[in-house]
Amino acid sequence: MTEQPQRLTLRRPDDWHLHLRSGAMLRAVLPFTARQMGRAIVMPNLLPPVTDTARARAYRDEILAALPPGSGFRPLMTAYLTDHTDADDLAAGFRDGLFTAVKLYPQHATTNSAHGVTDLRTVAPVLERMQEIGLPLLVHGEVTDPAVDIFDREAVFLDRVLEPLLQRYPALRVVLEHATTEEAVAFVRRHGPSGRIGCTITAHHLMINRSHLFAGGIRPHLYCLPIAKREKHRLALRRAATGGEPWFFLGTDSAPHPVGAKESACGCAGIFTAATAIELYAQVFEEEGALDRLEAFASLNGPAFYRLPPNDDRIVLERSGTVAPEPVAVDGNIAVMPFRSGERLDWRVVEG
Numbered sequence: 263m264t265e266q267p268q269r270l271t272l273r274r275p276d277d278w279h280l281h282l283r284s285g286a287m288l289r290a291v292l293p294f295t296a297r298q299m300g301r302a303i304v305m306p307n308l309l310p311p312v313t314d315t316a317r318a319r320a321y322r323d324e325i326l327a328a329l330p331p332g333s334g335f336r337p338l339m340t341a342y343l344t345d346h347t348d349a350d351d352l353a354a355g356f357r358d359g360l361f362t363a364v365k366l367y368p369q370h371a372t373t374n375s376a377h378g379v380t381d382l383r384t385v386a387p388v389l390e391r392m393q394e395i396g397l398p399l400l401v402h403g404e405v406t407d408p409a410v411d412i413f414d415r416e417a418v419f420l421d422r423v424l425e426p427l428l429q430r431y432p433a434l435r436v437v438l439e440h441a442t443t444e445e446a447v448a449f450v451r452r453h454g455p456s457g458r459i460g461c462t463i464t465a466h467h468l469m470i471n472r473s474h475l476f477a478g479g480i481r482p483h484l485y486c487l488p489i490a491k492r493e494k495h496r497l498a499l500r501r502a503a504t505g506g507e508p509w510f511f512l513g514t515d516s517a518p519h520p521v522g523a524k525e526s527a528c529g530c531a532g533i534f535t536a537a538t539a540i541e542l543y544a545q546v547f548e549e550e551g552a553l554d555r556l557e558a559f560a561s562l563n564g565p566a567f568y569r570l571p572p573n574d575d576r577i578v579l580e581r582s583g584t585v586a587p588e589p590v591a592v593d594g595n596i597a598v599m600p601f602r603s604g605e606r607l608d609w610r611v612v613e614g
């Protein structure tokens with residue numbers, strides 16, 4: 263039997279799917295990510311959404327101003343695709359290094375998606391431009407057809423929307439965000455070798471299945487979109503994340519909401535995992551006997567897809583473990599609940 267490692271040194275990871283929000287919420291949650299991650303793809307679903315270069319610049323400035331002193335964290339900005347997106351403005355933002363990607367929210371698919379795209383045909387000129395200049399499209403991959411069962415919305419999206427999209431735009435680079443099903447894993451594997459598809463996997467979808475949402479009563483803090491699926495899907499995601507294939511990479515989809523908005527008759531979708539993101543992934547990789555593959559998933563595969571260099575510096579994790587924090591104060595009596603709050607995790611970040 264090999265001895266368990268006590269310390270783990272990793273090239274500093276990045277978070278390729280993150281919600282930072284704005285104002286007091288941003289100031290409360292950003293330090294957690296900035297402590298661990300070198301960069302993050304920052305989601306644009308604010309109210310109002312970040313739809314153009316002017317808003318993205320202002321949002322980036324707000325994020326930079328909220329960083330702890332001396333932090334080297336870099337936000338990578340995204341544009342929220344709408345029926346009215348201006349392709350020239352996006353292209354200028356990409357050329358100037360402001361935009362790293364464009365985000366597709368099918369209208370009403372998830373939190374703050376009311377301005378999302380109603381029909382992909384409307385944005386055809388924008389997608390053509392993106393494929394021409396190499397600007398990646400990030401997708402929330404769920405159909406919004408209310409006739410489709412919520413647990414099937416991702417799998418149906420792959421057939422009805424994503425496969426035709428990849429065919430119609432043969433050079434468009436796409437990231438399927440927050441994959442939750444074995445169908446998504448198979449889809450990404452099938453297209454992965456073309457080099458044009460990436461896929462983020464969250465820590466929580468590696469840890470919970472749909473039964474956890476109802477364990478002993480309804481668990482609003484485990485509600486997110488796409489919703490957690492059956493156990494067989496969780497196991498497929500674990501094999502994908504830990505299997506060493508380069509098209510799967512870390513994206514927490516950490517999505518903070520005030521506790522009151524979660525613990526409600528109509529609770530918001532989103533799980534706040536940023537406080538212990540890398541610790542959660544380390545735990546999963548160790549359980550799968552794949553700690554040696556954590557660095558590729560967390561720190562190398564994402565930059566390779568985005569054609570960026572990996573981070574130069576490193577973080578150190580130690581087996582002494584940690585306890586996921588108590589609710590994090592935001593403003594007045596508003597707080598946000600960390601995933602696994604109060605529970606013990608096996609690893610802790612000690613340097614970085």
Ligand SMILES: NC(=O)N[C@@H](CC(=O)O)C(=O)O
Binds near residue numbers: 374402533
């Ligand atoms: N994942 C979620 O459940 N919620 C995200 C939106 C999203 O990523 O779909 C949010 O902004 O709260």
Ligand SMILES: [Zn+2]
Binds near residue numbers: 372440488
């Ligand atoms: Zn989403």
Ligand SMILES: [Zn+2]
Binds near residue numbers: 280281305515517
């Ligand atoms: Zn998200």
